[in-house]
Amino acid sequence: xxxxxxxxxxxxxxxxxxxxxxxxxxxxxxxxxxxxxxxxxxxxxxxxxxxxxxxxxxxxxxxxxxxxxxxxxxxxxxxxxxxxxxxxxxxxxxxxxxxxxxxxxxxxxxxxxxxxxxxxxxxxxxxxxxxxxxxxxxxxxxxxxxxxxxx
Amino acid sequence: xxxxxxxxxxxxxxxxxxxxxxxxxxxxxxxxxxxxxxxxxxxxxxxxxxxxxxxxxxxxxxxxxxxxxxxxxxxxxxxxxxxxxxxxxxxxxxxxxxxxxxxxxxxxxxxxxxxxxxxxxxxxxxxxxxxxxxxxxxxxxxxxxxxxxxxxxxxxxxxxxxxxxxxxxxxxxxxxxxxxxxxx
Numbered sequence: 001x002x003x004x005x006x007x008x009x010x011x012x013x014x015x016x017x018x019x020x021x022x023x024x025x026x027x028x029x030x031x032x033x034x035x036x037x038x039x040x041x042x043x044x045x046x047x048x049x050x051x052x053x054x055x056x057x058x059x060x061x062x063x064x065x066x067x068x069x070x071x072x073x074x075x076x077x078x079x080x081x082x083x084x085x086x087x088x089x090x091x092x093x094x095x096x097x098x099x100x101x102x103x104x105x106x107x108x109x110x111x112x113x114x115x116x117x118x119x120x121x122x123x124x125x126x127x128x129x130x131x132x133x134x135x136x137x138x139x140x141x142x143x144x145x146x147x148x149x150x151x
Numbered sequence: 152x153x154x155x156x157x158x159x160x161x162x163x164x165x166x167x168x169x170x171x172x173x174x175x176x177x178x179x180x181x182x183x184x185x186x187x188x189x190x191x192x193x194x195x196x197x198x199x200x201x202x203x204x205x206x207x208x209x210x211x212x213x214x215x216x217x218x219x220x221x222x223x224x225x226x227x228x229x230x231x232x233x234x235x236x237x238x239x240x241x242x243x244x245x246x247x248x249x250x251x252x253x254x255x256x257x258x259x260x261x262x263x264x265x266x267x268x269x270x271x272x273x274x275x276x277x278x279x280x281x282x283x284x285x286x287x288x289x290x291x292x293x294x295x296x297x298x299x300x301x302x303x304x305x306x307x308x309x310x311x312x313x314x315x316x317x318x319x320x321x322x323x324x325x326x327x328x329x330x331x332x333x334x335x
């Protein structure tokens with residue numbers, strides 16, 4: 001509909017997706033540290049155009065680590081709603097996938113990430129290597145690309 | 152120790168600190184613990200790994216005379232307790248990073264085993280490979296004290312049938328012989 005401008009936006013999104021990093025509560029912060037490690041000069045994801053966005057409103061990809069607690073459930077939903085369309089969600093670590101040792105019937109926990117928001121890519125590991133996280137984000141970019149083509 | 156740090160720091164004056172990741176394989180430190188994998192050839196299906204798993208990532212299901220051991224490393228803590236517990240070193244934590252996937256049930260390594268029937272009640276209770284492994288080990292330790300047929304008779308009987316009154320005397324003879332040999 002918007003022609004050239006939309007194409008430009010899609011190209012920019014593909015070439016430089018901004019990520020928003022959200023620890024969802026029930027985790028040991030090991031995955032957070034690995035996500036931050038993936039942004040350091042050693043791995044330097046900025047050469048792929050991946051940037052850490054300061055606000056979910058600027059982000060294209062939401063990187064969630066950890067299991068959702070009752071306390072953070074509302075915040076997770078709110079952050080997810082603030083990310084503009086098209087968006088992708090990457091769940092990092094065993095806790096985000098299944099709950100790991102914390103289980104699913106623990107009293108402060110509300111459930112896994114995919115029970116509340118649609119997750120596109122899962123990155124297993126406890127914690128995953130930064131390389132795996134980068135590959136996960138690359139997979140999410142592919143998904144974003146497909147979505148823009150559809151619309 | 153300090154020399155190592157200085158060496159590491161001096162490196163960055165010579166070449167860039169960034170690893171060209173997709174082009175080269177990542178560096179794995181010593182004793183790196185990656186996703187666990189079964190070796191279906193050596194696994195005997197005893198279920199020791201499932202017993203020690205702290206996060207219940209390893210599940211054992213018995214269905215239609217098949218025993219299926221499945222490790223879902225989407226739930227794994229990578230603690231390597233299974234590797235320690237395995238009597239035949241079949242499950243190993245590989246030196247690879249786990250590749251991401253859109254389906255969370257992709258992260259699975261499974262192994263299937265045929266089971267033996269109890270010769271009295273006809274119930275499935277252990278895997279064929281497990282029984283063979285026990286026989287091999289007992290023969291190694293005990294020598295000719297116990298005959299294979301006698302041992303097979305004992306191992307092909309399920310735990311419930313072993314404790315029935317009519318079956319106890321014959322088994323007791325076997326066990327006493329093994330015990331006496333061990334004491335000597």
